[in-house]
Amino acid sequence: MDSTNDVAREYAEKGAPEGTVILAQYQRQGRGRMMRSWSSPKGKNILLSLILRPSLRLEEVSLITVMSSVTVASLLREEGFHAFIKWPNDIYVEGKKVAGILTEMKSEKNEVKHVIVGIGLNVNMDSSECPEDIQKTVTSLAMLSGHLWDRTVLVRELLLQLEKTYEHLQNQEYDFLLSQWSRLSSLVGHWVEVKVSDKKWEGTVLGTDAKGALLLRREGGFIEAFLSGDVKILDRMSV
Ligand code: BTN
Numbered sequence: 646m647d648s649t650n651d652v653a654r655e656y657a658e659k660g661a662p663e664g665t666v667i668l669a670q671y672q673r674q675g676r677g678r679m680m681r682s683w684s685s686p687k688g689k690n691i692l693l694s695l696i697l698r699p700s701l702r703l704e705e706v707s708l709i710t711v712m713s714s715v716t717v718a719s720l721l722r723e724e725g726f727h728a729f730i731k732w733p734n735d736i737y738v739e740g741k742k743v744a745g746i747l748t749e750m751k752s753e754k755n756e757v758k759h760v761i762v763g764i765g766l767n768v769n770m771d772s773s774e775c776p777e778d779i780q781k782t783v784t785s786l787a788m789l790s791g792h793l794w795d796r797t798v799l800v801r802e803l804l805l806q807l808e809k810t811y812e813h814l815q816n817q818e819y820d821f822l823l824s825q826w827s828r829l830s831s832l833v834g835h836w837v838e839v840k841v842s843d844k845k846w847e848g849t850v851l852g853t854d855a856k857g858a859l860l861l862r863r864e865g866g867f868i869e870a871f872l873s874g875d876v877k878i879l880d881r882m883s884v
Contacts, residue, residue, distance in 0.1 A: 707857030729831035
């Protein structure tokens with residue numbers, strides 16, 4: 646198929662229930678954030694999309710990305726990897742990207758109709774199977790651990806844990822989620838640059854707000870919230 650997110654969207658539009666999962670061995674046109682492509686060799690990694698119909702307001706939908714990245718990072722920590730979330734949707738281990746999350750939403754009349762959570766987790770690939778320009782920046786569980794992983798077991802565990810974290814979200818236990826996010830974030834306390842289109846801001850990351858936006862304390866103390874963008878750490882801990 647082209648992209649599990651596209652197939653999930655078609656199903657969602659036809660009324661597929663919350664919790665429907667689309668899995669693929671390969672995507673012809675895997676997508677990442679900001680129109681980037683997501684490439685993954687055949688039969689090696691986890692490529693999945695989950696249909697959700699959350700009772701969230703439009704401005705709270707970023708919490709779905711928070712929830713998903715917390716789940717993936719926690720799962721990897723349980724499996725023994727020192728995983729970090731790089732806001733908003735990347736999971737890193739040993740300085741390399743091991744997973745990415747693409748959250749897409751459909752709304753109507755100010756109401757959330759559905760949210761598609763697309764997760765790409767590099768499991769058994771070798772970086773030599775990736776396009777050359779990203780070979781040095783990506784990793785997989787097999788590359789990190791030195792052995793192959795059973796993807797079925799991992800998918801099952803991932804879905805079970807997503808279900809649990811989603812329950813926290815549906816019960817409006819936002820503080821729990823956001824504290825988990827801060828615990829797992831590679832950014833809190835760092836002096837960073839946030840790039841949105843061609844504009845750049847610098848500041849210290851404080852965490853996320855109740856809507857999942859990244860909070861940056863700028864020089865002079867002014868606090869700015871970002872719902873999207875690219876982040877680069879400019880120095881080590883600054884608070
Ligand atoms: C990113 O890092 O920018 C997000 C990558 C998300 C990739 C996954 S793979 C399964 C799902 N289908 C897609 O086309 N994209 C997501």
